[in-house]
Amino acid sequence: MSYGANFPDLFRRAADFVDKILRGTKPADIPVEQPVKFDLIVNLIVAKALDLEVPPSLLARADEVIE
Numbered sequence: 001m002s003y004g005a006n007f008p009d010l011f012r013r014a015a016d017f018v019d020k021i022l023r024g025t026k027p028a029d030i031p032v033e034q035p036v037k038f039d040l041i042v043n044l045i046v047a048k049a050l051d052l053e054v055p056p057s058l059l060a061r062a063d064e065v066i067e
Contacts, residue, residue, distance in 0.1 A: 001042050001054075005035035039063040 013033065021027055043066040047054050059065055 001040070001047075003038060003040050006037035006039050009037040010035060041066065 017030060020030055040062045041064045042054055042059060042062045044054065044059075045066060
């Protein structure tokens with residue numbers, strides 16, 4: 001199981017930073033931002049190999065399920 005920042009969203013936000021810098025904003029004037037979107041990924045293959053049971057409610061909330 002993995003819970004972490006959504007990388008496509010991070011790349012889009014990085015492009016916004018680059019755009020601001022190329023338009024003349026000083027990098028020191030741009031505020032630091034934290035990730036806003038997160039993904040939950042559940043690997044059922046590994047869970048089955050470890051003899052773990054993943055609750056259906058957790059699978060329903062997952063953004064991606066690896067079967």
